[in-house]
Amino acid sequence: MKAVVVGSGGREHALAHVLGRDADVVVTPGNPGIPNSTPIGPEELDADLFVVGPEGPLVDGLADRLRAHGKLVFGPGADGARLEGSKAWMKEVLADAGVPTARHRSFTELAPALAYLDTMGDMFVVKTDGLAAGKGVVVTTDRTEAEDAVGRYLSGEAFGDAGRCCVIEEGLTGPELSVLAVCDGARALALSPAQDFKRIGEHDTGPNTGGMGAYSPVPSVGSDMVGEVMSSGVEPTLAALRSRGIDYRGVLYAGLMLTPDGPKMLEYNVRFGDPEAQVVLPQLTSDLGSLLAGAASGRLVGETTFSGHWTTVVCASEGYPSAPRTGDVIAGIDAARAHDGVTVFCAGVGQNEAGELTTAGGRVLAVTARGDSLARSRARAYGAVAEISWPGRYVRTDIAELAAEQEGRS
Numbered sequence: 001m002k003a004v005v006v007g008s009g010g011r012e013h014a015l016a017h018v019l020g021r022d023a024d025v026v027v028t029p030g031n032p033g034i035p036n037s038t039p040i041g042p043e044e045l046d047a048d049l050f051v052v053g054p055e056g057p058l059v060d061g062l063a064d065r066l067r068a069h070g071k072l073v074f075g076p077g078a079d080g081a082r083l084e085g086s087k088a089w090m091k092e093v094l095a096d097a098g099v100p101t102a103r104h105r106s107f108t109e110l111a112p113a114l115a116y117l118d119t120m121g122d123m124f125v126v127k128t129d130g131l132a133a134g135k136g137v138v139v140t141t142d143r144t145e146a147e148d149a150v151g152r153y154l155s156g157e158a159f160g161d162a163g164r165c166c167v168i169e170e171g172l173t174g175p176e177l178s179v180l181a182v183c184d185g186a187r188a189l190a191l192s193p194a195q196d197f198k199r200i201g202e203h204d205t206g207p208n209t210g211g212m213g214a215y216s217p218v219p220s221v222g223s224d225m226v227g228e229v230m231s232s233g234v235e236p237t238l239a240a241l242r243s244r245g246i247d248y249r250g251v252l253y254a255g256l257m258l259t260p261d262g263p264k265m266l267e268y269n270v271r272f273g274d275p276e277a278q279v280v281l282p283q284l285t286s287d288l289g290s291l292l293a294g295a296a297s298g299r300l301v302g303e304t305t306f307s308g309h310w311t312t313v314v315c316a317s318e319g320y321p322s323a324p325r326t327g328d329v330i331a332g333i334d335a336a337r338a339h340d341g342v343t344v345f346c347a348g349v350g351q352n353e354a355g356e357l358t359t360a361g362g363r364v365l366a367v368t369a370r371g372d373s374l375a376r377s378r379a380r381a382y383g384a385v386a387e388i389s390w391p392g393r394y395v396r397t398d399i400a401e402l403a404a405e406q407e408g409r410s
Helices: 010-019 055-059 062-068 078-085 087-097 110-117 143-155 223-243 276-283 288-296 333-337 374-385 401-409
Strands: 002-007 024-029 049-052 104-107 124-128 137-140 166-170 176-184 188-190 199-201 205-208 213-216 249-259 262-269 309-316 342-346 349-351 357-359 363-371
Touching (some): 002 010, 010 024, 010 276, 010 363, 049 062, 055 062, 062 078, 078 087, 078 262, 087 104, 087 166, 087 223, 104 110, 110 143, 110 166, 124 143, 137 143, 137 205, 143 166, 176 223, 188 223, 213 374, 223 249, 223 262, 276 309, 309 374, 333 342, 333 374, 342 374, 363 374, 374 401
Parallel strands (some): 002 024, 002 049
Antiparallel strands (some): 104 166, 124 137, 124 166, 176 188, 249 262
């Protein structure tokens, strides 16, 4: 099989890495740290399977254009990609499908939005409606901060037109969970559950980011909980999309909170999570290419098998997420990869005139490690992270810490 992966980040590197076990893979546009990257656009390439990684091209209709030329594509069309392209529309679909979610309303005007904040409890959640690269969510107990977020979103100051509609919802409590489900339009198959770490600071403090690390599987989440997420969330959502004439062939990333009242859907993404992809996809011991091709053709068959415990730690640039510093030479990637069970995925990576890899974005690398326990995979990941350096490199030191401690007590 020949496969084309569309995108340039750590998620796409992980997709290419795992697909490459059984397929010839090209990544477009990729980056200097991803093997077999090409500047040739996807619509000019030919392959047995196209896998569209980022949400932007999906919302823009790339999967539709490729399918119109007879290509086999894993990734929803623009109609299904609205689940991520518009949080307000996503909430409408959840309501139609009867999927449990937070109490919420959508707003385009400031006064009613501020009035709705009065109906919230002690926690405020404000989300930009459109795409914001994982940064368009403010979760706060500070009313002034919530009001400021609403004002910056609706004025266009924060995210331009993507923010001129915002969603305000009640704050929920409980651990978060990510379930990636491969869908063929009618059927969905869950991959191994994961937990990611969205805040920039230790112990989940500071602003949201695209994700500072993840681990999988989740020791406290068994097959019964994953089954409940599928039966109460993903499957009704697929049915609601079909009722709207949408044939959804791609991955549904279900972001949930495990509340005292049961799992509630926080959001859907229409692509593999980043950094969740870096810990979920390498777990597969079955053929990823066959799985995605089956879903893309509307014939999802068979089961998936997984192995090991996986942790990924994101190495970010100084100033991320608001103003990341770029252009610094990255040292130690080869030394990190020499550690047993470690893979380093390249995300915001460029190259200077001397051919050295440099920082070119906020999240630069995802250091992923496998172990026979979560504690072991975590130790390996941080051992490899210690090999990597550049001026201002930043990592959270608590990724998977509590889960590893709980694992040790069980």
